[in-house]
Amino acid sequence: MTTPHASSAPARSISTGHLPGWAPWAILLGSMAISAAVFGVAQGAGDIADFNIAGTLFVGMVIYIVLIVVVSTIAESRRHATDRLMTALISTAFVIACLPLISLLWTVVSNGIARMDAEFFSFSMRNIIGEGGGAVHAVWGTLIITGLAALISVPIGLMTSIYLIEYGNGNRLSKSITFFVDVMTGIPSIVAGLFIYSVFALLLGPGVRMGIMGALALSVLMIPVVVRGSEEMLRIVPNELREASYALGVPKWLTIVKVVLPTAIAGITTSVMLAIARVIGETAPLLLTAGFVQNLQVNPFESSNGQMMTLPVFVYNEFMYPSASSPGASLERAWAAALTLLLIVMVLNLLARLISKLFAPKTSGR
Amino acid sequence: MSISEKAHAPDAPHSPPTVKTRARKRPGDLAFSGASLGAGIIILIVLAATAFFLIAQSIPAFATDPADNPMLEGQSFWSYALPLLFGTLWSSLLALIIATPIAIGIALFISHYAPRKLAAVLGYVIDLLAAVPSVVFGLWGALFFSGFLQPFYVTLTNTLGTVPVLDLLFAGPVSASGRTIMTAALVLAVMILPIMTAICREVFLQTPKLHEEAALALGATRWEMIRMSVLPFARGGMVSGAMLGLGRALGETMAVTMVLSGSPIVAFQLLQSGNPQSIAANIALHFPEAYGTGVNTLIATGLILFIVTFAVNAIARWLVNRRAEFSGAN
Numbered sequence: 071m072t073t074p075h076a077s078s079a080p081a082r083s084i085s086t087g088h089l090p091g092w093a094p095w096a097i098l099l100g101s102m103a104i105s106a107a108v109f110g111v112a113q114g115a116g117d118i119a120d121f122n123i124a125g126t127l128f129v130g131m132v133i134y135i136v137l138i139v140v141v142s143t144i145a146e147s148r149r150h151a152t153d154r155l156m157t158a159l160i161s162t163a164f165v166i167a168c169l170p171l172i173s174l175l176w177t178v179v180s181n182g183i184a185r186m187d188a189e190f191f192s193f194s195m196r197n198i199i200g201e202g203g204g205a206v207h208a209v210w211g212t213l214i215i216t217g218l219a220a221l222i223s224v225p226i227g228l229m230t231s232i233y234l235i236e237y238g239n240g241n242r243l244s245k246s247i248t249f250f251v252d253v254m255t256g257i258p259s260i261v262a263g264l265f266i267y268s269v270f271a272l273l274l275g276p277g278v279r280m281g282i283m284g285a286l287a288l289s290v291l292m293i294p295v296v297v298r299g300s301e302e303m304l305r306i307v308p309n310e311l312r313e314a315s316y317a318l319g320v321p322k323w324l325t326i327v328k329v330v331l332p333t334a335i336a337g338i339t340t341s342v343m344l345a346i347a348r349v350i351g352e353t354a355p356l357l358l359t360a361g362f363v364q365n366l367q368v369n370p371f372e373s374s375n376g377q378m379m380t381l382p383v384f385v386y387n388e389f390m391y392p393s394a395s396s397p398g399a400s401l402e403r404a405w406a407a408a409l410t411l412l413l414i415v416m417v418l419n420l421l422a423r424l425i426s427k428l429f430a431p432k433t434s435g436r
Numbered sequence: 437m438s439i440s441e442k443a444h445a446p447d448a449p450h451s452p453p454t455v456k457t458r459a460r461k462r463p464g465d466l467a468f469s470g471a472s473l474g475a476g477i478i479i480l481i482v483l484a485a486t487a488f489f490l491i492a493q494s495i496p497a498f499a500t501d502p503a504d505n506p507m508l509e510g511q512s513f514w515s516y517a518l519p520l521l522f523g524t525l526w527s528s529l530l531a532l533i534i535a536t537p538i539a540i541g542i543a544l545f546i547s548h549y550a551p552r553k554l555a556a557v558l559g560y561v562i563d564l565l566a567a568v569p570s571v572v573f574g575l576w577g578a579l580f581f582s583g584f585l586q587p588f589y590v591t592l593t594n595t596l597g598t599v600p601v602l603d604l605l606f607a608g609p610v611s612a613s614g615r616t617i618m619t620a621a622l623v624l625a626v627m628i629l630p631i632m633t634a635i636c637r638e639v640f641l642q643t644p645k646l647h648e649e650a651a652l653a654l655g656a657t658r659w660e661m662i663r664m665s666v667l668p669f670a671r672g673g674m675v676s677g678a679m680l681g682l683g684r685a686l687g688e689t690m691a692v693t694m695v696l697s698g699s700p701i702v703a704f705q706l707l708q709s710g711n712p713q714s715i716a717a718n719i720a721l722h723f724p725e726a727y728g729t730g731v732n733t734l735i736a737t738g739l740i741l742f743i744v745t746f747a748v749n750a751i752a753r754w755l756v757n758r759r760a761e762f763s764g765a766n
Contacts, residue, residue, distance in 0.1 A: 166538055260689045268493040419563075
């Protein structure tokens with residue numbers, strides 16, 4: 071990184087042969103302006119609302135890529151041109167990935183806000199044929215089933231991660247548990263639903279639908295996420311804390327309960343909330359195990375007519391089987407339920423980040 | 437991963453072999469270690485039980501006469517299941533082809549292009565994508581995205597639909613609603629982006645700093661540095677990230693169910709209104725009304741899905757773990 075000060079050329083600085091830092095931005099702005107102008111003219115007298123934003127951005131990006139490569143080839147070198155091309159492509163990839171997220175959030179919010187009213191949260195779909203009605207039965211079902219799933223999977227997941235970190239010591243069993251937990255993360259959610267259905271069909275006869283079945287199916291999906299999350303959190307608890315505790319003569323299990331877990335509790339809470347956020351939106355397993363119903367059902371252990379509605383299944387049902395008389399009302403309900411679901415997931419995510427940020431233990435290094 | 441092996445808690449104090457002093461086993465210790473061991477074993481049992489019960493429940497689908505089966509209606513099981521398997525593989529493969537370059541691009545952007553502070557925020561945005569429930573993706577894909585894409589499909593058919601080889605994929609007539617396998621694959625691609633990005637980002641960040649700095653010091657541009665030091669190092673990780681994404685796409689139900697109105701056919705055309713159906717979508721559509729051996733038939737197709745995803749995930753995880761071992765050596 072030394073300047074070639076020995077060179078005889080006058081006023082040759084380190085940035086010679088490079089485009090100035092503002093140049094790519096200027097070219098980007100210029101390309102977008104050209105593209106917008108072209109589209110504006112092509113639109114002519116047309117309505118300004120029809121202005122093709124996606125097309126403008128796309129053509130603008132293409133113009134930018136061509137321009138920056140040409141300019142860079144002339145001003146710098148072929149190699150720098152390749153570098154600039156790849157920078158442009160990689161940044162574009164990132165923007166492309168953000169667009170669906172923005173579009174999705176916008177669509178769900180703008181369509182869902184219409185039915186986010188008191189009626190939506192105080193009525194079920196019982197005896198509702200056309201407009202009106204609500205999702206109170208689905209909200210309750212989601213809360214009950216997800217709560218039960220968390221109740222089942224948090225202890226199992228947490229104890230498993232304790233085994234892996236504190237007792238397993240990398241032996242055969244812990245290695246295979248780690249491997250199968252990883253593989254279990256990839257089980258298709260619908261297969262989890264089929265599994266629970268098969269078990270209960272053998273026990274209680276075919277066609278059975280119960281809230282607890284939904285909770286069990288969700289915990290099959292949730293346990294591996296909890297294990298992975300809390301395992302990472304237990305791992306970063308400094309070993310010195312454990313050793314200090316042992317040196318004071320504290321038994322191992324008390325060390326874990328009183329020293330290790332409190333240190334890691336913020337991270338564990340975060341991973342549990344992220345796991346809940348992940349399973350609360352699962353549709354397929356609930357469709358197979360908890361079924362769907364139009365009225366409020368709060369007993370997850372009811373075995374005859376035990377169907378429980380949940381928010382994701384509510385969205386699915388209102389979309390796939392809209393009411394014949396007013397399909398628009400069904401779709402509005404679907405959007406509103408989707409917005410509710412999205413809000414729950416986002417709040418859970420934000421809370422999880424907040425908890426991990428506020429209560430994170432001070433760790434050294436990474 | 438590499439830290440894990442070193443950071444294990446000390447077991448009972450290591451004493452010289454001659455002196456036999458062992459830590460006293462207190463009842464609390466025994467109960468606690470037993471409970472945690474039991475929890476770990478429960479997970480293995482659940483996985484084994486999944487395989488067992490699915491197999492047990494799918495046997496009747498093969499054992500009984502197809503003519504009596506309300507789901508098969510006389511055709512053999514394989515002629516029912518194979519088109520569905522094709523639909524599953526085809527839609528996932530398309531999603532994988534679309535998502536892989538973009539995921540690698542995003543991961544590179546976050547790990548090597550974006551400023552450090554911005555990178556954390558960007559990673560969070562990508563994680564948000566992962567948190568969106570699949571049913572919301574399905575609703576968006578069916579009601580908004582397909583309509584948005586339809587004009588592009590018309591253009592595609594008009595331009596590429598007559599080119600000799602490409603017309604296999606892009607031939608018309610275009611579906612009027614835009615709800616085609618292409619839309620489903622695009623929605624799937626968006627859904628598997630986060631996991632692929634997460635894995636790629638992780639391995640890109642593990643590239644030895646010295647390799648990168650050496651490349652830069654030799655006068656490489658940033659892209660040359662990435663091509664010479666980052667990408668070769670991360671090849672295994674990228675492959676396994678793609679495999680994990682594939683596993684996710686194979687099992688994804690709602691996006692395909694809600695976007696497509698598929699039928700069990702084998703067709704490569706991307707933009708027409710007749711589309712192949714996937715296993716998961718077929719189960720979701722027919723399970724609520726299924727009865728008798730029809731249920732067993734659907735469970736048998738679920739078993740096929742389970743085996744395929746299990747294999748894909750196991751290979752991917754094996755690749756990741758193998759990579760983690762040799763990366764610890766540098």
